[in-house]
Amino acid sequence: MHNLQTKLAKLLVLNASFSIINALIMFIIPAEIAQILLVADIELIGLSAEVIILLLAAGLAGFGLFVGYIGFNLDKLKTLTMVIIVADWAWVATTSIIIMSTNVFTEEGRLYFVLVAAIVALFAYFQGKFYK
Numbered sequence: 309m310h311n312l313q314t315k316l317a318k319l320l321v322l323n324a325s326f327s328i329i330n331a332l333i334m335f336i337i338p339a340e341i342a343q344i345l346l347v348a349d350i351e352l353i354g355l356s357a358e359v360i361i362l363l364l365a366a367g368l369a370g371f372g373l374f375v376g377y378i379g380f381n382l383d384k385l386k387t388l389t390m391v392i393i394v395a396d397w398a399w400v401a402t403t404s405i406i407i408m409s410t411n412v413f414t415e416e417g418r419l420y421f422v423l424v425a426a427i428v429a430l431f432a433y434f435q436g437k438f439y440k
Contacts (some may be wrong), residue, residue, distance in 0.1 A: 313382060316389065316438035320379030321429045327372030330424070334365035345417035352412075371395065374375070396432035400425045421433050 314353045334341050344359035375392055378385050403425040407418055 312438045312440060313386070316386075316435060317379050318384040319431065319434055319438060320375050320382065320389065321391065323377055323396070323435070324372045324374075324376030326427065326431075327368045327375065331365040331368035331372060334361050334368070336361050338365065340375055345413060345420055347412055347414055348415075386439075389435060393432050393435050393439070396428050396435070400429045400432065403428075 338358045338361040342361045346357045346360065350360070352360055355363070378388050379383060384391070403421050407413065407421060413421060
């Protein structure tokens with residue numbers, strides 16, 4: 309495998325691991341995570357904070373599995389990396405919009421999601437750089 313492709317594969321596996329670890333924590337203690345990250349009594353389209361966290365965890369787990377699969381099969385599926393890069397930048401943009409335009413997060417939640425968005429932005433940037 310070419311040097312950039314090797315770096316890309318490793319970065320994709322790291323991205324996948326980051327998503328899956330966050331998802332597992334959310335699956336294991338959703339009520340506690342909801343209490344830390346989301347304001348009290350939040351309800352989104354009739355869903356409780358705990359259910360919102362579980363849905364987020366499911367999305368992260370699915371994304372992580374997809375990214376990991378691509379990372380381990382990059383020689384055959386490299387073009388799908390662009391989907392991951394776009395999804396990562398979309399996460400960063402969406403998170404930024406939600407943080408700036410709503411009051412659904414606690415201060416800890418804002419900090420957590422800003423840090424996660426920064427990490428995801430780094431993944432997206434370097435995945436794009438190594439994609440060439």
